[in-house]
Amino acid sequence: MNQIFQVFCKNDNQHHYLPLGITLADAQKLMKIEKPYLIVNCKVNNKTESLDYRLYQPKHIEFVDMSESSGMRTYVRSLCFILAKAISEVFPNARMRIEHPISKGYYGRVGGKDKLTEKDINKIKAVMDDLIKEDIPFVALEDEKDKVVELFRERGFEDKASLLEASDSVYSKYYRLGDYFDYFYGYLVPSSGYIKLYDIEPYLNGFLLRVPNRNHPVELEPRIEQPKMQQVYLEHLRFLNILGMENVSDLNKANKSGNMSDVVKVAEALQERSIGDIAEKIAGRFKKGVRIVMVSGPSSSGKTTFRKRLEVQLMVNLIKPVGISLDDYFVNREDTPKDENGDYDYESLYSLDLKQFNDDMSRLLKGEKVSLPTYNFTTGQREYNGHELQIDENNVIIIEGIHGLNPELTKSIDDSKKFLVYVSALTTISLDDHNWISTTDNRLIRRLVRDFNYRNYSAIDTISRWNSVRRGEEKWIFPYQENADVMFNSAIMYELAALRKYAEPILIQVPKTAPEFSEANRLLKFLSYFSYINDSEMPPTSLLREFMGGSSFKY
Known part of the structure; x- marks a missing residue:
């Protein structure tokens, strides 16, 4: 007689008796757990596991579908594995690189192909469709790290070999799909047949991998053209390519060889030059009547430090900036x-x-003296405390806030008077060719460190609020990105290596009993790929100082 044991399922708030060694996928069927969308992974004692995970003792389990961030990551990861195998069959020995998210999908290129044609894309898609139809298992494997490194090196995956080689683990996990091996730092679905919805299209000289809508994953994300953002990505990718810093293993090698000081200097110089270029563009438009600079961007994008450094550069251009806080215009x-x-x-x-707000800005632009409000966050009331402002011919008004690119905010002000800047951490360095670094993860790690250092928030506080923050960004910020006159990429190639030693102690404090443990555990695993670096050479004006501390700016 088969042994049985008890689990508690959070999806239906019931205890269930299961046979020893059952997989989560089979347990879901046995317990008849349903969710609105495709179930792709499961939390076991608040830790994300594959549906192939086998149960041998009592646990708390919670099945996750594609509408949750963890579930969508599992689905997209699995889709990328199928894409990689398909491209290896259509273009044997070619390097395939998924570079970054864009247009609600993921942009990638195939080495040796100056431009992918419609015919090329159709061949890739046909192979992908066949792989999905065959419903081939994703087989999770584990071996001594040195053997896994050798396996990837033999197959020409130097990016994966170097990444794993630098890790401090004795054993490494990896995956097989048919005769194709790959590495991903998260779990996959059980088999290729789970992939029900995707598309792949020509995009610039490469391809755009389209994925399910995150809010309604039975339809594809709409393709949204983002030429300005794509240009920023391409500029930074060219920069990293010239430096030989495309992947984290390149960064780790530079650190090991004692060259991190040069990496820091070059990265900071690039940002300073970019800010200087933006100041010069504003100065050119200032001569034509621009008097308001709106600085917008999502949470933890570094808007405040960018604004302060921009103000310095504007003064170099003989323009005197004055700041106004949108927060003071809360109702x-x-x-x-x-x-x-x-x-x-x-x-x-x-x-x-x-x-x-529009009345005050219009009066300021006419040269009038205006009494500005101050919002009292304790009482929740707007107050007037004698703060007056009048601008002259040398002034430009700098306004920082999440709604800066929304036309509705400044609808009474002529466009010729405004200059719009979008700031975001558009991460371009990747873990390896098939594992990009999410800009959202980059910002979340920044926010974890800042919230702990300056707002007395725990990792649980920050992680639990993050989904709400993201919903607000999707509604109020991201739709207006392309309205910007310029985009500033605040991501710094070395920053996650610098943030690791600050973020880890914060994340480790999340108890295993907390719902936020799965996310904390994922971020700890992610950070472990970066070698610790000495951040003492970071200048006091570095944008990262806004989060880590030690800035010469006052916040």
């Missing part, structure tokens, strides 16, 4: 719109007094 608390949960929605554009 009184009782007039603040509420979200779907009945909480005050301070992310909403309509939490601001748009009429008063």
Whole structure:
């Protein structure tokens, strides 16, 4: 008689008796657990596991579908594995690199192909469709690290071999799909047949891998053209290519060989030059009537330090900046719109007094003296405390806020008077050719460190709020990105290596009993790929100092 044991399933809040050694995939069927969308992984005692994971003792389990971030990552990872194998069959020995997210999908290139044609794309898609139809298992394997490194090196995957070689693990996990081997730092679905929805299209000289909609994953994300953002990505990728810093293993090698000091200097110099270039563009437009500079971007993109460094560069261009905070234009608390949960929605554009803001800006542009409000966050009321402002011919107004690119914010101000800047951490360095680094993860790690250092928030606090922050960004920031006159990439090639020693102690504090443990555990695993670096050579004006501390700017 088969031994049985008990698990508690959070999906239906019931205990279930299961046979010893059952996989999570079979357990889901046995327990008849259903979710709105395709179930792709499961949390076991708050730690994400593959559906191939076998149960041998009592656990708390929770099945995850594609509508959750963890589930979508599992699905997209598995899709990328199928893509990599298909390209290896269509273009044997060619290097395939997935470079970055763009246009609601993922942009990649195939080495040796100056441009992928429609015919090339159709061949790749036909092989992918066949692999999906065959429903081939993704086989999880584990061996001594040196043997896995040798396996990847023999197959020409130097990027994966070098990444694993630098790790401090004795054993390494990897995956097989048919006769093709690959490495991913997260779990996959059980088999290729799980992939139900995707598309691949020609995009610039490469391809765009289209994925399911994150909010409604039974349809594809709409393709949204983002030429300005793509240009920023390509500029930084060219820069990294010239430096030989495309992947984390390249960064780790530079650190090991004692060259990190040069990497820091070059990375910081690149940002300073970019900020200087933006200041010169503003100066050129200043001569033509620009008097307001709007600085916008998502959470932890480094808007505040960017603004302070931009102000310095503007003064070099003989322009005197004056700052206005959008927060001071919050409506009184009782007039603040509420979200779907009945909480005050301070992310909403309509939490601001748009009429008063536009009236004040219009008067300032006419040269009038204006009494500016101050928002009292304790009382939730707007106050006037004698703060007055009048600008002259040498002034430009700098306004930082998440709604800066939304035309509705400054609809009463002529476009010729405005210059719009979008700031975001558009991460371009990758773990390896098939594992890009999420810009969202980059910002979340920054925020974890900043919230702990300056806001007395724990990792649990920050992680639990992150989904809400992301929803606000999707609604109020991202749709307006391409309205920017210029985009500034605040990501720094070495930053995750520098942030690791600050973030790890914060993440380690998350107990295994907390729902946020799975995310904390994932981020710890992610950070482990980066070698620790000495950040003492980071200048006090570095954008990273906003999060780590030691900045010469006052915040």
